[in-house]
Amino acid sequence: MLRRLALAFCLVLTVPVTAVLAAGAQHKLAIHVDQNDPAVMNMALNNAQNVQAYYNAKGESVEIEIVAYGPGLVMLREDKSPVRDRIAAMSLEIPSLAFSACGNTHSAMSKAEGKEVPLMSEATLVPSGVVRLMELQEEGFSYVRP
Numbered sequence: 767m768l769r770r771l772a773l774a775f776c777l778v779l780t781v782p783v784t785a786v787l788a789a790g791a792q793h794k795l796a797i798h799v800d801q802n803d804p805a806v807m808n809m810a811l812n813n814a815q816n817v818q819a820y821y822n823a824k825g826e827s828v829e830i831e832i833v834a835y836g837p838g839l840v841m842l843r844e845d846k847s848p849v850r851d852r853i854a855a856m857s858l859e860i861p862s863l864a865f866s867a868c869g870n871t872h873s874a875m876s877k878a879e880g881k882e883v884p885l886m887s888e889a890t891l892v893p894s895g896v897v898r899l900m901e902l903q904e905e906g907f908s909y910v911r912p
Contacts, residue, residue: 793821793828796902798911800895802837804848809912810841811852818860828862831902835868835895839875842867844884857888868895 795817797810814830821828834841841847842865856863867889875883885891892898903909 793817793826794902794905794907795828795830796899796907796909797830797832798899798909799832799834799838799841800836800911802840806838806912807841807847807849808852811849811856813910813912814860814863815856818863829864829907830860830862831864831866831898831907833866833868833892833895833898833902834889835871839867839871839883839895842886842889844886847886850886853886853888865889866892866895866898868898869893871895 795814797813799807799810801807810832814832817830818828832841841849842853844850847853853865857865865886865888867885869891870893872883872885872891899909
């Protein structure tokens with residue numbers, strides 16, 4: 767009798783896990799940009815497009831967040847981004863793609879320039895880029911630095 771109860775208990779625990787695996791796993795990717803280099807910015811965007819296309823072809827979903835801080839914040843500046851048009855297009859094509867701008871860097875740049883640094887409408891200001899990357903990893907995001 768004890769064996770039957772143990773077997774029934776094991777089945778109850780494995781059914782939800784099996785059902786989740788059969789339904790397709792949710793994938794999550796954090797991409798880090800900390801360089802004011804158009805090649806690095808384009809590589810990050812290429813990574814996002816390729817990952818999204820890969821999982822889309824498999825019928826699986828993926829959530830992608832690009833986090834920019836330090837010199838990499840130029841990627842998300844409305845006035846200076848060398849990839850502004852590409853970000854605008856990708857945001858429309860990939861609804862699960864998010865862009866986070868470091869608040870610490872934004873404040874420092876604004877202070878140095880004596881005016882508020884304009885960010886692209888696609889960017890969300892977060893308090894700290896490094897902290898955001900930590901939080902994403904703690905939430906199960908895989909981490910890539912192009």
